[in-house]
Each structure stands twice: as structure tokens, then as C-alpha cells.
Amino acid sequence: MxxxxxxxxxxxxxxxxxxxxxxxxxxxxxxxxxxxxxxxxxxxxxxxxxxxxxxxxxxxxxxxxxxxxxxxxxxxxxxxxxxxxxxxxxxxxxxxxxxxxxxxxxxxxxxxxxxxxxxxxxxxxxxxxxxxxxxPGDALLPMMKLGWNLETDLARYLSCWKSVDDPVEGEYTQKIYLRGYPQTIEFQGPHIITRAGSWNGLSNVGKTGPIHEISQKFVLNEKEVYYEYWLRDRSVFCVHTLTPSGKAQTWFWTTQSSNRQLVSTGDKDPCDQYAFCGANAICNYEGNIPNCECIRGYAPKSPDQWNISLWSNGCLPRNKSNCKNSYTDGFLTYTNMKIPDTSSSTYNTTMNLEECKNSCIKNCSCTAYASLDIRDGGSGCLLWFNNLVDMRKFSQRGQDLYIRVPASELGATRKLISKHYKIKQKKEDVELPTFNLSVLANATENFSIRNKLGEGGFGPVYKGTLIDGQELAVKRLSKKSGQGLEELKNEVALIAKLQLHNLVKLLGCCIEGEEKILVYEYMPNKSLDKFVFDETKRYLLDWHTRFDIISGIARGLLYLHQDSRLRIVHRDLKTSNILLDANLDPRISDFGLARLFLGDQVEANTNRVAGTYGYIPPEYATRGHFSMKSDVFSYGVIVLEIASGKKNREFSDPENNNNLLGHSWRLWTEEKTMELLDEVLGKQCVSSEVIR
Incomplete structure (x- = not known):
């Protein structure tokens, strides 16, 4: 009181x-x-x-x-x-x-x-x-640092209250642990009880809870090591607390609603318990049932206990490593992983993934490697030595982990790999997992209209949910579609080779009888046009978020044109082909019309003009002439639509008979650029960013 x-x-x-x-x-x-x-x-x-x-x-x-x-x-x-x-x-x-x-x-x-x-x-x-x-006490607020000032040895960490009536320091603490590669760990007294994981460039992989309203960063240099978050919307408030019972909870409220809401309960499942499966084993939590599995080349340390689901003793190598033959070893890729405890790892911020792999293979004690930062195809290097502890498999988040196995185990693994769909493209094989039609029909409730997300030139797209809870976007070729098997093959051949956060991830395909289906990762916020042009949702896109989306699309386009080992012209960039993930980060999608440029090729011609009017440049619409500049033109239209909240094809300036592009150019020449801005943004934007 x-x-x-x-x-x-x-x-x-x-x-x-x-x-x-x-x-x-x-x-x-x-x-x-x-x-x-x-x-x-x-x-x-x-x-x-x-x-x-x-x-x-x-x-x-x-x-x-x-x-x-x-x-x-x-x-x-x-x-x-x-x-x-x-x-x-x-x-x-x-x-x-x-x-x-x-x-x-x-x-x-x-x-x-x-x-x-x-x-x-x-x-x-x-x-x-x-x-x-x-x-800090028991609460982490926006712009508050969780971590260390290395110059003064100041530690900033959370410590819970003893009870709701007594704020004296309780037994639970949440800290940035500095040994090895820094990571966020929760302790009960001196004992680790759960590990949120190390920073991967986007988040702490082991953390749960909504993050779409916040931005996050992790700083690691010679002066400071800390985690920090801040709110994108100033009308929203957020507090992260450590409760007396050790739960890390997150509360939100707004200026319109003063009742705080619990949006992350902090409840832990068995796989959240530190080292639940012991060393060299992976925890998987499906159907509310935990399960532990030894990594390839390892066997349970205590088989009798393992068989009755007592897993804490973990796993040991089946065969002792022969260091003389270490170059015959290989690596298995484990996807969607919470990577192992990094307190015994070493890291390098300048290596690429191939250099990281070579560094690991040269060291007999190196057991695994991974990217330090998973953005833009991955950068930096994490190396583990000896045992791998506290690993977890997720259905759709996490990162790739490369675990060392002897050549004998690699051979056994290859025999277990399921069938793949192969397409010849410029003398290279593209391998992609296939889905059975019955599995996709089940996942989409037999392609129910209730699960329909939208429809494009290829056909309708449905939301699907597999038995393990993984969500999918299932794109089914329509019999009425002007596109067909060639477009499907084209999309598979191109996108299967592309790896970037700002490009949608292709998970597999299905070709059975007349059915031709592509399966993608599910984007919960659907496409950009559903936000920018919607009278309600457009208010959720403040200028900071719109600017991040504009920048993300640019990164994806730069990768396609310049940074990937292929040079690709998309040819159908538009707001409906920009998908938004849970954090409203953009992903370029729909590569059915894309074209591969070889060597120094920078332009080409086609007899069949494809794409969407309003986004394609005049030289392509009239003469079939396309190049990387064609995508840049489409990108420019998208930028204007994001900034203005108006569709190019539907906009009309009655006084000057202009479309959105002509209207924007007139405002630019008259030095009235800010008049183009979507009226819902008000004065909260950064004018220099808008004008740029």
C-alpha cells in the first residue's frame, strides 16, 4: 500500500x-x-x-x-x-x-x-x-543491461524476491555467464537449472515467449558484455521478472489498457531442465512427452537406466577416436537446434562456416561446430571440445549444429536417409526432401478452405500442421494456373540453394499424379500487403518497423543479385510476395518466375512477359527485356507503397493524373516528400530516413 x-x-x-x-x-x-x-x-x-x-x-x-x-x-x-x-x-x-x-x-x-x-x-x-x-533487482526493463562492465567488473543480473511479501534476495538468479562464449543462465544457488542459450545474432535460442513487439541486441567487446531489449511501440510497456519460484515471466500492457497481461508464463518443460539428457544426447519434447536420443556414433552410458527413461547419465562414444585418421571424419548436420552449453567452447568472430569446419577437423578434441551469427547465411565460428551438454531439438526454431562423426558412422547414416527429389540444373544436383500427399492432406485438413492463407499465380496456399506440431505453408499447383511443372522445378532448383534469413525457406515438395506441391516454412504474419494496405493492421507498422522491413528486403535482394553463389533475378517482387515472420522480419518468397544469370551476365530477354503490372518496369513490359535493375524497380515500388500505405495500381492523383510513382516524383521535385508518408505514422518517424 x-x-x-x-x-x-x-x-x-x-x-x-x-x-x-x-x-x-x-x-x-x-x-x-x-x-x-x-x-x-x-x-x-x-x-x-x-x-x-x-x-x-x-x-x-x-x-x-x-x-x-x-x-x-x-x-x-x-x-x-x-x-x-x-x-x-x-x-x-x-x-x-x-x-x-x-x-x-x-x-x-x-x-x-x-x-x-x-x-x-x-x-x-x-x-x-x-x-x-x-x-537490477528481480525485473529487467527495456534499455536495462543484463551483463557485465568488464572495465569496472560491475555485474548486472536479476535476483528474485524471497516471496511476494519479502523483497530480500531469494535463491534464483539470472546471469550472463562469461566462461567460454557468454550465455544467459538461470541459477538456483550455485546450481544451473536452465540455460536460455547463447546469442545467435537474432535471439537467445532457448528463450520462449512473444518477441514481436521488442527488438533485442547482444554486445560483446573488450569493455562490455550484455543483453538488452527495447520496445518498438512507445505506447506499450514490458517488464521481464524473475519470480520467487524461479519462473522468468514477461508482462505487457499499453497506454490504452492499464491491466498488465502475462504473455510468457516462464513454465518449464523437462527439456528446459539443464542437461536433462546428460552429455552427448538431444532432448525432444513432443506430445507433452520428453524423449532423449544419443547423437550419432554414441550409445547410452547406462543402457538399463536409459531403457526405463532415466537419461541423466547421457551417452558415450561407441568407438575411441583415432586422431591419426581425423581427416576421414565428417560432420552430421542437426537442424533447429538449441546448441550445446558454450561454457567450454571457443569462438572466432571473423571465420566463415567453411573455415570453422576446417578448424574443427584439424583438432582431434573438437566435437562440433556452428555459426556464431546465423544472419545472412551465417558468420563467425563456435567450436566445442569433449562432451556436448544441454542440447535440444525444436520443431521450427533454433540453428544448425554440425557434430563430428567417424567415417563409419557417416556411411551408416547415408543408408538411413529417406528418398529425395532430384533436379538437374547446370550440371549440379539439387536434393530436396519429399512429402507424401497423404501427410500434407492430413496437415491441411484435406486442403480445407479454413486453412487457406491466400492464392497467387501458382495456386492456393494452405496452412498445415504436422503431427509433431510443426507448422507449414503448403503451396498447391492449381489446374487452372498458367504455371506448371517447369515453374515448380525452377523454384525448387533455385531456392533450395539459397540460404539467407530474408529469403523464405523451402522445406520440401510433393509430386504425386497430377498433384504438384511446394512446402515452405510457415510465416505467421502472412504477407506484407495484408499489413500495409489493411485499415486496421497498418497501425501496427510504425516507422521503425517499416524501415526494418525495407532494409530486410534490400538485404535479400542484394544476396540474390550479388552475394549468393548464384546470380538470380526474381522477376515478380511485390508486397504479396514479401512474407513476414513472427517478428515482422521480411522474407522474399515465390521464385517460380525467377531466372538464373551465369558468369558476368547482367541482362536477358524473354518472349513471355511474366510478373505483376504495377511492379514491372516499362522496358520489361514492352520489350521483354529484364535484368537485376528490373528487380530494383520493383523494390522501389514496394518502398513507396510501404512508406505511403497506398497501392501503386490503385492510386490516382486526380489533379495531375498521376499514379503513385508519378505522384511521388512530383512531391520529390517540389521538396514536399514528407507529404507522401502514410497518415497513420503521424510525427513519430525519422524524416531523414523517410526522405532517403
Whole structure:
């Protein structure tokens, strides 16, 4: 319970606040004051949100030294130190002493939830003498760092409350563990209980919960190692907490709805338990039943226990390694993996994947390797030595892990590989897994209209769900389609060789009788046009998100034209062929009309003009002349549509008889570019980015 009498926006040198007074942030979102948690009568100095129900405290100063009555006083002294005094004027808590020269210090609660002491009147970070963000409690807020300042040896980590009535440090902590390649780990006392995983360029693979409203980053250099997240929408609030029972929960609320919602419960399944399967084994959780499987070339250490589902002893190699023949070893690719504990790994940020593989094969103790960063086809190198611990198989997230096996095991594995669909393309074999028609019919409820996601030139696309829960996008060739087997083969031959985050991933195909089907990873947010041109969903795309989408499409296009080992012209770029994943990251899709350019070839002609009017350039529409510039033209149309929220083919400027392109050019020449911007974006955008 909190009672207030006076409110201040800052605390100047020599000033104080008493129990009942509060310090309030500029927008009134955050308060600093005294409170009693739960049913307790003890008093604590804390930070809480004012615009949310129930009462949400995110930081406690004197969590280990409570006040026994309402006589607490917080002062700011001439050295810039916050001092908390009790009834007998004894100090029960104080902030750290800064090494900087102090001149007229002031203390401020910020809208971010940070409580800072500043040196003088400046608002930049260099003027901060002390901040609560450096000393987290049980809550991680946006823009708060979880990790280490290596120069000062300052550790920022979460520690739970003992109970809802007692904020004293409990037994659970969440930390960035620095040994080997840094990773996020939750401890119960000194024991690891779960491992969120190491950063892969996009996220911590083992983390669960919604991330579509947040952006994340991980910083690793000689000065700092930390994880941080921030919100894309300023009307949304988010708090990540570590509960007294050890659950890592995430809460969201908005300015429109002040009731906080639990969006990540922190519940753990058996595979979340650290080393549930022991060493050299992979945990799989399907149908609410955990299962452990030894990696290829390994066998259970305790077969009798393994047979009754007691897996904690893990697996051992079937045969001892012969280092003299290490170059005859090979690697098996395990997909959608939570990679092993990286505390015994080494890493290199400059190697590519091939160099990483060669480095591993040269070292007899190296047991596995993986990309450090999975974006843009992968970069950097992680190497493991000896045992591989705490691995997990996911149905659709995770990353590729390459595990070393002797040549004898590679031969056995090749015999177990299922049939593949092969297409000859420029003297190269493209191998792609096939799906049985009955499996896809089951997954889509016999291609039910309820599961239909949309329809393009190839035919309808359906959402499918396999027995293991994996979601698919199933593209079925329509008998009325102008496209056919050649387009299907073309798409398979091209996209099966492409690996980039901003290109949709082809999982397999099905050719049975008259049925011709392609199977892709499922994109939960469907296509870009469903957002940009929708009167409701367009509000979900703020400028920051639109700019990220524009940049992501550009990365995908650059890869197709320049960075992949093939040079590919897509020929049908449009907003409906840009799919959005759960994070609203864009993926270029539909390669049925794409063409491969060989060597130094930069242009070509076709007798059959394909593509979509409104997106194809004039020289292609009139003469069949296409090149990489054709895709760039289509990309430009998409950019204008994203920025304006209007369709090129449907837009009409009655005063000047212009389509969207002509209208945009007129505004540009008249230096009125900002008038093109979608009206729902308001003034929250960065004008320099819009104009660029």
C-alpha cells in the first residue's frame, strides 16, 4: 500500500523526501517512494509504474534492510550520494560513490524506470553519477543491461524476491555467464537449472515467449558484455521478472489498457531442465512427452537406466577416436537446434562456416561446430571440445549444429536417409526432401478452405500442421494456373540453394499424379500487403518497423543479385510476395518466375512477359527485356507503397493524373516528400530516413 502527500520531479543536493512523499518522472509514468509489499508492514524505498494494475514494483533500494516503521528519509548529499535513513538517523542504504568530480548533483526518476543521479544539469549519459539500472533487482526493463562492465567488473543480473511479501534476495538468479562464449543462465544457488542459450545474432535460442513487439541486441567487446531489449511501440510497456519460484515471466500492457497481461508464463518443460539428457544426447519434447536420443556414433552410458527413461547419465562414444585418421571424419548436420552449453567452447568472430569446419577437423578434441551469427547465411565460428551438454531439438526454431562423426558412422547414416527429389540444373544436383500427399492432406485438413492463407499465380496456399506440431505453408499447383511443372522445378532448383534469413525457406515438395506441391516454412504474419494496405493492421507498422522491413528486403535482394553463389533475378517482387515472420522480419518468397544469370551476365530477354503490372518496369513490359535493375524497380515500388500505405495500381492523383510513382516524383521535385508518408505514422518517424 502506498500513500502520498507531496510529489517532486527531482531531488536537489541537500533535499530529502519522507515516507509518504514521491518523486515522479516527467510523464508521470514512474514514481520513486516508500511502499510495503504484499501483506508486509515493513517499508521499502522502491520504483514502480503508476499506469498499471496491479501495483508493479520494479526496483527496491533497501531490499535486504527494511524499515520497521514509516519514518524513512531519502537524502541527496553534496557528494551526489543517495542516503536512506531510519528513525534513529542511521544509514540503512546508500548509493555508490562516484569517482567523478561532483557539482550540484540532482536525482531524477526517468520514464524508462531508471532512477539516476546527475552531475549538474546535463541530460546525457556522461553526466550520470549513479543509476538504478546498474543494480537490477528481480525485473529487467527495456534499455536495462543484463551483463557485465568488464572495465569496472560491475555485474548486472536479476535476483528474485524471497516471496511476494519479502523483497530480500531469494535463491534464483539470472546471469550472463562469461566462461567460454557468454550465455544467459538461470541459477538456483550455485546450481544451473536452465540455460536460455547463447546469442545467435537474432535471439537467445532457448528463450520462449512473444518477441514481436521488442527488438533485442547482444554486445560483446573488450569493455562490455550484455543483453538488452527495447520496445518498438512507445505506447506499450514490458517488464521481464524473475519470480520467487524461479519462473522468468514477461508482462505487457499499453497506454490504452492499464491491466498488465502475462504473455510468457516462464513454465518449464523437462527439456528446459539443464542437461536433462546428460552429455552427448538431444532432448525432444513432443506430445507433452520428453524423449532423449544419443547423437550419432554414441550409445547410452547406462543402457538399463536409459531403457526405463532415466537419461541423466547421457551417452558415450561407441568407438575411441583415432586422431591419426581425423581427416576421414565428417560432420552430421542437426537442424533447429538449441546448441550445446558454450561454457567450454571457443569462438572466432571473423571465420566463415567453411573455415570453422576446417578448424574443427584439424583438432582431434573438437566435437562440433556452428555459426556464431546465423544472419545472412551465417558468420563467425563456435567450436566445442569433449562432451556436448544441454542440447535440444525444436520443431521450427533454433540453428544448425554440425557434430563430428567417424567415417563409419557417416556411411551408416547415408543408408538411413529417406528418398529425395532430384533436379538437374547446370550440371549440379539439387536434393530436396519429399512429402507424401497423404501427410500434407492430413496437415491441411484435406486442403480445407479454413486453412487457406491466400492464392497467387501458382495456386492456393494452405496452412498445415504436422503431427509433431510443426507448422507449414503448403503451396498447391492449381489446374487452372498458367504455371506448371517447369515453374515448380525452377523454384525448387533455385531456392533450395539459397540460404539467407530474408529469403523464405523451402522445406520440401510433393509430386504425386497430377498433384504438384511446394512446402515452405510457415510465416505467421502472412504477407506484407495484408499489413500495409489493411485499415486496421497498418497501425501496427510504425516507422521503425517499416524501415526494418525495407532494409530486410534490400538485404535479400542484394544476396540474390550479388552475394549468393548464384546470380538470380526474381522477376515478380511485390508486397504479396514479401512474407513476414513472427517478428515482422521480411522474407522474399515465390521464385517460380525467377531466372538464373551465369558468369558476368547482367541482362536477358524473354518472349513471355511474366510478373505483376504495377511492379514491372516499362522496358520489361514492352520489350521483354529484364535484368537485376528490373528487380530494383520493383523494390522501389514496394518502398513507396510501404512508406505511403497506398497501392501503386490503385492510386490516382486526380489533379495531375498521376499514379503513385508519378505522384511521388512530383512531391520529390517540389521538396514536399514528407507529404507522401502514410497518415497513420503521424510525427513519430525519422524524416531523414523517410526522405532517403
Amino acid at each position: 502506498v500513500t502520498t502527500s507531496t510529489s517532486l520531479d527531482s531531488l536537489a543536493m541537500g533535499q530529502s523526501i519522507r515516507d509518504g512523499d514521491t518523486l515522479v518522472s516527467a510523464s508521470g509514468i514512474i514514481e520513486v517512494g516508500f511502499f510495503s509489499p504484499g501483506n508486509s508492514t515493513r517499508r521499502y524505498l522502491g520504483i514502480w509504474y503508476t499506469n498499471v494494475s496491479p501495483f508493479t514494483v520494479v526496483w527496491v533500494a533497501n531490499r535486504n534492510t527494511p524499515l520497521e516503521n514509516n519514518s524513512g528519509v531519502l537524502k541527496l548529499n553534496e557528494k551526489g550520494i543517495l542516503v536512506l535513513l531510519n528513525a534513529t538517523n542511521s544509514t540503512i542504504w546508500k548509493s555508490n560513490i562516484s569517482s567523478k568530480a561532483v557539482n550540484n548533483p540532482t536525482a531524477h526518476p526517468l520514464d524508462s524506470g531508471n532512477f539516476v543521479v546527475r552531475n549538474g544539469q546535463g541530460n546525457n549519459d556522461d553526466n550520470i553519477l549513479w543509476q538504478s539500472f546498474d543494480y
